[in-house]
Amino acid sequence: MYIIIGLGNPGKKYERTRHNAGFDVIDKLADKHSIKVDKIKHKALIGEGRIGNEKVVLVKPQTYMNLSGESVISLVNFYKIDLKNLIVIYDDIDLDVGKLRIRKKGSAGSHNGMKSIIKCINSQEFPRVRVGVSKPQAGRDLADFVLSRVSKEQVEDMESGFDKAVKTVEEIIDKDIDSAMNKYNG
Structure with a gap:
């Protein structure tokens, strides 16, 4: 069984923003x-189903980004899951729009949700899939930037990144994280 967490902020105001890459x-x-992600449990919208032969729980925490851990700890404790089967998907300003970085473990960097x-x-011992959203221009407020949408010119790259992230999660579940890193990193 896998718990797959996408990070973002709840509400229409934040839909399709850079910071909601995980939700997307x-x-x-x-x-x-x-899989219908429509039940409210563990401070999150969740949906249970299958990817291949594996049971999965898809999760969109509803705590707002900076408190995502409250939802995740509730899920980890409830399902008693091994952390190697917890996959967190989130935005990364250090990657170009739509690029992915997959890791088995690591620090949070500057990401408050992580x-x-x-x-x-x-x-820190759990897999993560980071989706690039690029850096703000010099002088632009970081919070304002991550809560904005990508430009029209970047939409195609962003959607491509989301599609690669979906394939990454499927690869982790079907084979393993090493295979996913070899196929989709960069």
Whole structure:
């Protein structure tokens, strides 16, 4: 069994913003595998289903980004899942729009949602899929930037990144994270 968490902020105001890349990937996974992400549990919207032969729980925390760990620790404790089967998908300003970086473990970097998760579960030992959203122009406020949408010229690259992130999650579940890193990193 896998718990797949997409990070973002709830509400119409934040839909399709850079910071909601994780939510957008969860929506694509849900559509592709006919999983309804519509139950409110563990401070999150969740949906249970299957990807291949594996049971999965798709999750969109509703705590707002900076408190994502509250939802994740509740899920980890409830499902008693091994952290190697917890996959977190989130935006990364250090990658170009639509590029992916897949890792088995690591620090939160500057990402507040990841800081919250690592603090709450007291571990950095879980897989993550980072989706590039690029850096703001010099002088632009970072919070304002990540809460904005990509330009029309970048939409295609962003959508391509979401599609690659879906394939990455499927590859992790079907084979393993090493295979996914070899295929989709960069």
